Amino acid sequence: MQGGRGSGRASTGQVRLWGHHAVEAALMNPERSHRKLWATREAIAGLAGELPEGFTVEYAQAADLARLVTRDTPHQGLVLECAPLEETGLDEVLNSADGQVIVVLDQVTDPHNVGAILRSAAAFGAAAIVTQDRHAPPESGVVAKSASGALEVVPWVRVVNLARAMEQMAEAGYWRIGLTGDAETTLGDALPTGPVALVLGAEGDGMRQNIAGHCDALARLPIGDAIESLNVSNAAAIALYAVATRGN
Known part of the structure; x- marks a missing residue:
């Protein structure tokens, strides 16, 4: 072979x-x-x-x-x-999203985590995940296996400038919420009624200051004191669930 x-x-x-x-x-x-x-x-x-x-x-x-x-x-x-999948543009996603949540990943580099986030994004009807091209894993077997089929159904938008991409989301009517354990407001209290972009930072380091500055709000998940933080893919799944069930 x-x-x-x-x-x-x-x-x-x-x-x-x-x-x-x-x-x-x-x-x-x-x-x-x-x-x-x-x-x-x-x-x-x-x-x-x-x-x-x-x-x-x-x-x-x-x-x-x-x-x-x-x-x-x-x-x-x-x-x-x-062959690799054809690239999807952010404009294309924003034009067709119809208010579906968008997941923004700031320098999340572990392919297992990106794959798991794709899987959760598919489960909760996200319009796309958006990453910075230079600081994200390539499309690969590891990502696809962790995504369990979701790589084929959730658009993966790769951009050169993540901050500029977030500005485009705001122009399209998205409320950008950055998840960080240091925030005073919980995610449930920060969620608006309109379209949401969830922004998650790198494993360990969290969001970069510039990306946090491009968020409309910062929020935390209401986890207990027994553990300091959650894996980024677990946090993404919980946040996507919160968006999907808001107001229910």
Whole structure:
């Protein structure tokens, strides 16, 4: 079998995805251009729908597939090589969002966290996640596996200037709420009735001062004293739930 162990960025410029949900969602996404699928026969049988006619499949044993992915990765018998998704512009999202929440990530670099946030964003109907291109992980198998299929359905907007992107959101009528444990106001009290952009900072360091300065309000989650803070993906999930259930 060709191809070595890696994070999910193939040397050919393609992206390598693995895991049942991530691969199945990518195969069902008409926006994806697929190159090749390595799989066990059992895993192929468990996929929803049918593969396109003439699709390249190389059958292999699970141990062979393990050489194509990151170490100790549960590939579940499926490894797909495909082209990266086309970039989505912020203008496109703002024009079609219809008031759906937007998640802004300031230098969140862990691909597992970004993937988990994508999954929560899909679960709670977010319009998109927005990251600064230079300080976010690339699209990869690790992100896709953690997202469990959400990479294919939630637009991921990469921008050069995150502060400017937040200004565009304000111009489009979004109320920008930055989450920080130092805020006096809780998220529930800070939520308006209109469109919301949730802004979350990097693991450990939190939001940069400039990004916090571009927020309309800063808020905290009402966690107890037993723990200092939450993982950024957990905080995002709770905040998205709060937005989805406000007023209920």
